[in-house]
Amino acid sequence: MDRNCAVIVAGGKGTRMNTEKSKQFIEIEGKPLIYYTIKAFDNNPAIHEIILVLPENEMEKFKEEVIKKYALKKSPVIVAGGKERQDSVYNGLKAIRDCEIVLIHDGARPFVTDDIINEGIKYAKLYGASACGVIPKDTIKVKDENGFSSLTPNRNTLFSVQTPQCFKYDVIMKSHEHIIKNNLKVTDDTMAVEALGGKVYLYEGDYKNIKITTPEDLILAEKLIYK
Secondary structure, eight states: OOOEEEEEEOOOOOGGGTOSSOGGGOEETTEEHHHHHHHHHHTOTTOOEEEEEEOGGGHHHHIIIIITTSOOSSOOEEEEOOSSHHHHHHHHHHTOOSOSEEEEEETTOTTOOHHHHHHHHHHHHHHSEEEEEEOOSSOOOEEOTTSOEEEOOOGGGOOEEEEEEEEEHHHHHHHHHHHHHTTOOOSSHHHHHHHTTOOOEEEEOOTTOOOOOSHHHHHHHHHHTTO
């Protein structure tokens, strides 16, 4: 078994975009954001299957606005999301059959590159878990309960984690089963692995691998789409 699967989680409501349209369907140069994200994995020959996790009420919308309009070589398996992001990821993992490496990716991160995908697979095979990211450009402060700076960590020891986060399938599945059983809340999938005592190898991502969250991000996205 040497199959690599991408689980793309797209449940953004677009609240910080000041729009009623879900974030994944906001258009960049006439195409929905989620199309560009899926296309990055669709074009990569190392990816054998794509699982797309959407709110249940948007599954038909995706079929109408993406599947029917744009040619994709790997038609995504569409799965309904859960209450929280970690529930949605677990639903996506359960939909996978016969897979060695799973790449879990934000639907609102359309500029992931082949190098990032391929490196993630390589390191997940070596270490069981890997995640891309970048060293923060800004100085980071730790703020105390009174609003004052209490610590300035060395920026070179800090890492701003992006996606994809990549795992051996059995590692991430056991990790999610563990957090469910113990009612633990995590903000990303590396935390699920760490909760079970695992370690995650961190490798270099790309500052352009941004997550579209605010209207300002859309302005940058429209510039990056041609890069």
